[in-house]
Amino acid sequence: MADKNAYVALSSGAKMPLLGLGTWKSKAGQVEHAVEHALATGYRHIDCAAVYQNETEVGQALKAAFDKGVKREDVWLTGKVWNNNHSSGRVRIGLAKTLKDLGVSYLDLFLIHWPYAFVQGDNMFPKDENGAMLYDESVDFTETWKAMEELVREGLVKHIGVSNFNHKQLLRLLEVATIKPEIVQVECHVYFNQHQLLEFAQKHGIVLTAYCPLGSPDRPTAQSEHPVLLQDPTLLSLAKKYSKSPAQLLIRFQIERKVSVIPKSVSDHRIEENFNVFDFHIAQEDMVTLLELNRNYRYNPQTRDVKTKDFPFHEPY
Numbered sequence: 001m002a003d004k005n006a007y008v009a010l011s012s013g014a015k016m017p018l019l020g021l022g023t024w025k026s027k028a029g030q031v032e033h034a035v036e037h038a039l040a041t042g043y044r045h046i047d048c049a050a051v052y053q054n055e056t057e058v059g060q061a062l063k064a065a066f067d068k069g070v071k072r073e074d075v076w077l078t079g080k081v082w083n084n085n086h087s088s089g090r091v092r093i094g095l096a097k098t099l100k101d102l103g104v105s106y107l108d109l110f111l112i113h114w115p116y117a118f119v120q121g122d123n124m125f126p127k128d129e130n131g132a133m134l135y136d137e138s139v140d141f142t143e144t145w146k147a148m149e150e151l152v153r154e155g156l157v158k159h160i161g162v163s164n165f166n167h168k169q170l171l172r173l174l175e176v177a178t179i180k181p182e183i184v185q186v187e188c189h190v191y192f193n194q195h196q197l198l199e200f201a202q203k204h205g206i207v208l209t210a211y212c213p214l215g216s217p218d219r220p221t222a223q224s225e226h227p228v229l230l231q232d233p234t235l236l237s238l239a240k241k242y243s244k245s246p247a248q249l250l251i252r253f254q255i256e257r258k259v260s261v262i263p264k265s266v267s268d269h270r271i272e273e274n275f276n277v278f279d280f281h282i283a284q285e286d287m288v289t290l291l292e293l294n295r296n297y298r299y300n301p302q303t304r305d306v307k308t309k310d311f312p313f314h315e316p317y
Helices: 031-039 053-067 089-104 141-153 165-176 193-201 233-241 246-256 268-275 284-291
Strands: 006-011 013-019 045-047 078-083 106-113 158-162 183-187 206-213
Touching: 031 045, 031 078, 031 206, 031 268, 053 089, 078 089, 078 165, 078 246, 089 141, 141 158, 141 165, 158 165, 158 268, 165 193, 183 193, 193 206, 233 246, 246 268, 246 284
Parallel strands: 045 078, 078 106, 106 158, 158 183, 183 206
Antiparallel strands: 006 013
């Protein structure tokens, strides 16, 4: 990664690799090899979450890489506290399981996965007798944040941030935080470029991380009528101009904006291809063209969650 944009400086001064491997939707029997291959390819940023229910396999891949000489301190590991562990007494429980599953003693980054809480307990998806999700409106994300600050002070996590928060929720957090959030991770791609949230985040010294940067083609909610980002004619034309794949151009688009980006793949070829984005830059006029493709289109709207007051996507950003 001999590129000056390969890392982004966080507000604390730490350097986070701009490109990482996402593990959402990576299935059992595939994710271990994917992570091991990514680390062998040169990735040094792995994005994980308890709710993906594959952290044990990720941990096996990490152990294999560490046994081969990769240093723990050179790998940026992100984890996320799930909605059933938001209360002050349960955040630590969630982290402890993630650390055990990953086989490490600390995380580089720990995020609040969503701004709302489910009923607290060991059940990740608590539901009533009619199958409706059970929320706990009494557990506020500011309580979760205070518990995460304690984990930083204890050295169990080095940095903390949030995922799927809107700018008003970030403002609430900034008002009470003694350790400021350093990352906001959200869906972000050229059809949903998050320009307003990015501007807000940068103003407050927060780095934005883009998930679903390729339009999440393997998402479980995909329908035939949905637009396919990787087949966009303008994108295809620009990719041809740069002799790169559409995926590579979409990844480089984020890197040019100093947005960290975590494309997911379990294919050796695509893992390598997605990493091969540090040998070119996108010209300014082409960046403008890509920005103009924005249509405020979420591939993962999560509309089933509208029954909680802290659902984040009612706000435009």
